[in-house]
Amino acid sequence: MSDLLAHVPHTRLVPEGSYGPEGKAGVRARQVLGLAVATLTARKGKAADLARRLCAAGLPLVDAPKAVSTMAFTTIGTGPGRWLILAEGMTGTALLAHLGSLAGADATLTDQSDANLIVEVTGPDARATLAKGVAVDLHPSAFGAGDAATTVVSHVGVTFWQSDAAPAYRFMVARSFAPAFLRWLTASAAEFGIALSGTGRG
Known part of the structure; x- marks a missing residue:
């Protein structure tokens, strides 16, 4: 990794581009932009009622490590x-207002839109790359589309979920730790070739 990313300061995101053998891209990673993100925490004793009410309003809440997507939201x-509630085409303020109107006094809400970086990882070698550092069994029989986990990857705390069977994974990382996560991801995928986008040109 020291040779591959020697030109990149440790405090900066790895610049977009191709890394590894020329002409190979077994892994594709991109920063996902334009999402509003909020945390929704049920007050004591209110989780079941809150989940039922929000599900009836079209916002599915599963009280388990699962990711569920609708046309407008991912929970x-x-x-x-x-x-975690993610919404496309909304501001963080609008998302909080919408969730507040549904949850009322049964939950606390926090806008996380600017606090995290979301990276989508896909490609035929995505699973083999992630297995180098993700402390979760990613075999399809153990972790599939709709599964989620909060864990540590190379000493960096993440929440991630598999969004489809391709497979495609999305990782949410605190912005202050995003450079370290991307350095790990780029180095781990380099043997397969990785095409990184959305992180700027350095």
């Missing part, structure tokens, strides 16, 4: 009575 269970 990810991150702990008992706790979810």
Whole structure:
């Protein structure tokens, strides 16, 4: 990794481009932009009622490590009575207002839109790359589309989920740790070739 990314300061995101053998791209990674993100935490004893009410309103909440997507939202269970809510085409303020109108006093809400970086990882060698550092069994029989986990990757805390069977994975990483995560990902995928986009040109 020291040779591959020697030109990249440790505090900067790995610039977009191709890394590894020329002409190979067994892994594709891109920063996902334009998402509003919020945490929704049920108040004590309110998780079941909250989930039922929001599901009836078209916002599916599964009180388990699962990712569920609708046309407008993705909900990810991150702990008992706790979810991440992602929305395309909304501001963080608008998302909080919408969730607040549904949850009322049964939950606390926090805007996370600017606090995290979301990276999508796909390609035929995505699973083999991630297996080098993700502390979760990614075999299709153990982790498939709709599964989610909050764990550590190369000493960096992440929440990630498999969004389809291709497979495609999305990782949410705190912005302060995103450079370290991308350095790990780029180095781990280099043997297969990785095409990285959305992170700027350095």
